Amino acid sequence: MTETVALDEHPASSAGTPDGQAGGRGLQALFAPRGAVVVGASSEATKLGGVMAASLAGGKIPVALVNSRGGSGMHRTVRDAADASLVPLDLAVLCIPAQACAEALEECAAAGVRAALVCAGGFAEAGGDGVEHERRLLAAASATGVRLLGPNTSGFFVPGRDLRASFVPGVAQLEAGPVAIVAASGGLNHALAFALQRQDMGISLGVGIGAGIDVTATDVLEYLVDDEDTRAIALHIETVANGPALLAAVVAASDVKPVVALVVGQHDIGEFAQSHTGALATSWRTTRALLRQAGAVVVDDEDALVTAASTLAAARLAPTTDPGAALVTAQAGPGLLIVDGLHGAGVRVPELAPETQDQLGQLLPPLTFQANPVDTGRPGPGHGDVVAAVAADPGVDVVAVYGLTEPVVDLPRVVAEADLGASVAVVGLDGPADEVASGRLAALDLGVPVVVGARALTCAVAALVEDARLRADRRRTESADGVPTRMLKLSGRQWSEGQAKDILDRLGIATPARAVCSTLEEALATFERIGSPVAVKLSDATVLHKSEHGGVHLGVSDARELEAAVEALGDIGASEFLVEAMAPAGVDLVVGARRDPVFGPVVLLGVGGIATEVYADAAIASVPTTHDRLSRLPGQLAARELLDGFRGGPVVDPGGLAEVLHALGELLVSNPHLSEVEINPLRAHAGGLLALDAVLVSEAIGQQENVDEGGETP
């Protein structure tokens, strides 16, 4: 039953659950059950079993109530309930103490239940006996094949099926609509659902994963791929257990419907996060970078999550490498904020073509700005023509239409009735509460994405553009060849700088002319051969930070200096040293590959010096991947201008950089015992790229054994 998901980056990944059961497919019983049973039901509204019974009973599917002590309308066993039910009881909601859950689950399975929800805490996150309760519960789920949501969640809801398995008040007010929520936290699932409700946006499915011991976000994403009611997915991530499986699910989902992701944990919130989820938060930067690579629009806060998901549920651009956005605004002040925000979000706002401007010149009074943004003043009857003219501009893929609400001109209707060609338009309204609400409700029927406020409009356009870019990226990735081309197997466990550079040479990465020397005579001969000036460095596989140990002498330009350097290295106990040509001036980069504990092999690119560390300015990609994707990493750096002839410096070739990253990634993939390889600095100069220092780290490095000189086999 295992579903195979196509994923170029992770060909070996499997999205299966521990028991080998399918991910998404098994969730039909959970999210579309024919009948449900509440175990531990109660008639008291203050108890979980009472709240759940009431919440489920408000829906359409038959709900049986079980309480071992019996009572009005209660069955004493699940078997009794199943026997009495006219429909199969696919879903069980367990409202009983943690220690009783495993046994109850088995009882449910025996009575035909195929999915269960456990809301309570008191499992592994609580420590003590809870660990054993969780182990037994998971074992019961595995043995019976019952899919289990929770524990430690406030549940889920499917308003379109009138199904609300949640103990949160107000959940009955949630209405059906196109946005699905997959949240790590039950509380955030509800907070997001209510935020959508406050914007008149309905929900197809809202799930809080909780502890996620069986059903994970990955499973729900797989389920949603084929869910026809879902047109966009809002994903909230706290921790990731199986990175490749999650990425595979995002790839599969975002191919057919937009996925918008919010990752918590930019700052150090580890202790509280651990108390909540029982696991340390995953690396925020890596998780975000790889979710983007997999096709998710990654946002910075939950307001943006709601806006982006709502917008993308209504419209999606065609895959486009770098979509152009235009703004038609009735008010200049908010227009300035929107354009400023679009620039900040990296959205291109091209000047409109001369023909478009000519056309606008005939539609608008002469005093307005018409180059993009188009500042119309208060919209008149011809506003639709203005929007259509801008949409028809060859450089425009998405048109943002902003205005204060007007009694005469209804912007959503104007946009709905305008001929937009292949472009997409999104409307931003400001105005009194009742007017924006009625504009928004009308827009739902018209199929036009409408948001409220200038900031939300900026966010909506940025999301449309990012989704289109990511899909274009993925199309190129899919059509390109991602098969490893070099398989360099390393037999060593520890490498000196010279050995590491020899390996780079074999990977086709340029390194400076050099020789390992052990005497002054050898050093002088090397100096004669490669010319002045040279660097003289400690060459010892066990010393990782040579500079800090006084092991590096740069700019050595004559025999006397060379002698002094060799002597100094002798003084700190070096028996061998590297004599190496100094590199031409240029820009220093940092490139590396490492094995992420959650996601597997990744490559990193940063700017040298303090930038990567202090400003956290690094681009990250999961490998293996395509040359095309790697060649776009430099463009993701905040300091990308440094690579583009900054202050008379070199223009760095993204293709050459991609080849270096590709080679490092392949080295890691081909050598499972290699945990990290880093070139720092990689000097970009007028003639190309040159690795000035290199470190390889194997898993066994801590043990300082099995040093194999020159240890590599082709």
Next chain:
Amino acid sequence: MTETVALDEHPASSAGTPDGQAGGRGLQALFAPRGAVVVGASSEATKLGGVMAASLAGGKIPVALVNSRGGSGMHRTVRDAADASLVPLDLAVLCIPAQACAEALEECAAAGVRAALVCAGGFAEAGGDGVEHERRLLAAASATGVRLLGPNTSGFFVPGRDLRASFVPGVAQLEAGPVAIVAASGGLNHALAFALQRQDMGISLGVGIGAGIDVTATDVLEYLVDDEDTRAIALHIETVANGPALLAAVVAASDVKPVVALVVGQHDIGEFAQSHTGALATSWRTTRALLRQAGAVVVDDEDALVTAASTLAAARLAPTTDPGAALVTAQAGPGLLIVDGLHGAGVRVPELAPETQDQLGQLLPPLTFQANPVDTGRPGPGHGDVVAAVAADPGVDVVAVYGLTEPVVDLPRVVAEADLGASVAVVGLDGPADEVASGRLAALDLGVPVVVGARALTCAVAALVEDARLRADRRRTESADGVPTRMLKLSGRQWSEGQAKDILDRLGIATPARAVCSTLEEALATFERIGSPVAVKLSDATVLHKSEHGGVHLGVSDARELEAAVEALGDIGASEFLVEAMAPAGVDLVVGARRDPVFGPVVLLGVGGIATEVYADAAIASVPTTHDRLSRLPGQLAARELLDGFRGGPVVDPGGLAEVLHALGELLVSNPHLSEVEINPLRAHAGGLLALDAVLVSEAIGQQENVDEGGETP
């Protein structure tokens, strides 16, 4: 009538208008008129004169209508209208073409009008004849003393006086409340007002400045200082004409009520901005930095502007250097987002004291996280005790209370009834639209700040904390001595590196041992005196970028290298050169002072290398100011960790850095012809700070004349 505003940083500034009339005081006639007259009134709802007449007629004050062609209910002249009116017509709203405005204003003044609103465009921003129309209008205002709002604005509103001089539909729905809006743009004034209205928050005054040829944001801020209906000010800035006057007004206003500011123009939107306001956008970073220095809470977007102003209108912390924030959350998932966001906003979230945690241990079940945040689970009857216990913690100044709406526990009421001691609490709600709305409305009566959503709660707490910090900063500034201590008058116009460093020596800023030499013999003698290694550099006052001209030789360590360096400098035409001791290793900073065209003298601090330029990581302050304020600039850098012993580097003394910045600022203030002084790099090493290069630029530098060797007088 000129009002003097105390401002330590700008003792010479005056906030007066061109005609010497008072700023805020003269605006009573504009914002609190006894009667109004619409000039160019119309009975047609589609015309500006008709819309304005209708908008004003909906209010309480008598409104006279004037149309030169007469008509039903119309006077033919303003004089006629004034004669017929029972109250003085303080305010005139001119709904006539640009070319007619100047004359009409004079007519109005003659009839007793003291303030006017001109909404239309067609003045200087339109070019051509408009420039002359504007000149004449301003001349008429100056000559008559009539205060003029506009042109090119959609007007203003004072809901508490039922006064709405605006042509925007929906403006009648705006209600009275504590937030004032001072927006550069009429459109944004309305957008912000409606955003507040959608959150049930009322407005004391909303003004769009438009072209601002007479009444500026500065004037309105001065007016608001004493406006009892205003409890917080939302300020939107596009351009600033008179920087010191604006800052003085912010200082005066923020002393008595919070000012929250949004500055547009982070990115290049110059052309559109110019089309809107007729002026280039001011420097975004400098404007933001100096507004903060003056006491304004500076936010990043208009949602934050609305949230921060609403929150600060309801509550304000006591001035506190570094307030501690605590979170009491009913749901862990949103709690994680809030704490993550608070860290990102630089808000301290201290671990609660052991006694507080003991107390919470008795109030809460054992499984919840209680260190801060306090994760309560769904609130019970004792929730107020939890909030009170956290508020009483000695490290806590502000308590954020978050939860989904509950039928039993009303969070705003719980907070209102809890004993918070000296702490302030702000409530964040999520839930269905009707429930959060009723919670919010109830909170208005209770005086508790309530916002909707986790992100808004983060923003609200950050605003409360920032306001408290800025006030503490200002109190220290006010109590400290800001009088210049050194008055070094420079007589020169151009300075070589050696001369610049001599000036630094006199300012008490350390420089390396050095001598200016013109022969190899002199160089060798200097080398002997100051020891190896040395730097040898071109010394020419006319060459600003020595390195780019091959004019710098570093690490010269023997006579042969010295000879080679001197020869190379001779080859590029140097007749003089500097031989200078090389500096000890350390961290390179950039410090400088320059004359900002809008705000006057400012000092800047950045990290050397690419950081300041590429990452735009610089701290800016207006000078003269206090040692205390300057010593806090390093803490404002994103890369501040670099100054704190990063990777074994030096710990930079903020006091020493403040002295250098102070000296540079004073040099600029004392020498009006000096436009810029920069030390780049300023090397921070274990022994202190050392200026390795220095450049002074005078206004006359472009003319390359009047080079005065050693030109300085004490």
